[in-house]
Amino acid sequence: MHYTYVLWSGKSQRFYIGYTSDLKRRLAEHKNGKGYSTSRMDSPRIIFFEGFVSKEDALRREAYFKTSKGKKSLRLIVRGSINTIDDCNVPIV
Numbered sequence: 001m002h003y004t005y006v007l008w009s010g011k012s013q014r015f016y017i018g019y020t021s022d023l024k025r026r027l028a029e030h031k032n033g034k035g036y037s038t039s040r041m042d043s044p045r046i047i048f049f050e051g052f053v054s055k056e057d058a059l060r061r062e063a064y065f066k067t068s069k070g071k072k073s074l075r076l077i078v079r080g081s082i083n084t085i086d087d088c089n090v091p092i093v
Helices: 023-031 055-065 068-077 079-084
Strands: 002-009 014-020 045-052
Touching: 002 023, 002 055, 014 023, 014 055, 014 068, 045 055, 045 079, 055 068, 068 079
Parallel strands: none
Antiparallel strands: 002 014, 002 045
């Protein structure tokens, strides 16, 4: 499986959008500060992921979410999560 995933930092109000073929390993790397971008985020939390059989489909989805239109769509998809992230028990990556 191949995954497109989204992390959210409520304090900085920023997304991190990524791709991986091993979601568990990649999230552990983010948690341990091994990602340059996410090591500077305050308590990033996973709020969304999609699984794909095709690597190309997952990379295409990642690229789309990184566009202006894609970020707007992503905000609509996860609007409930963004608004309630601190109220629920979503684990820190």
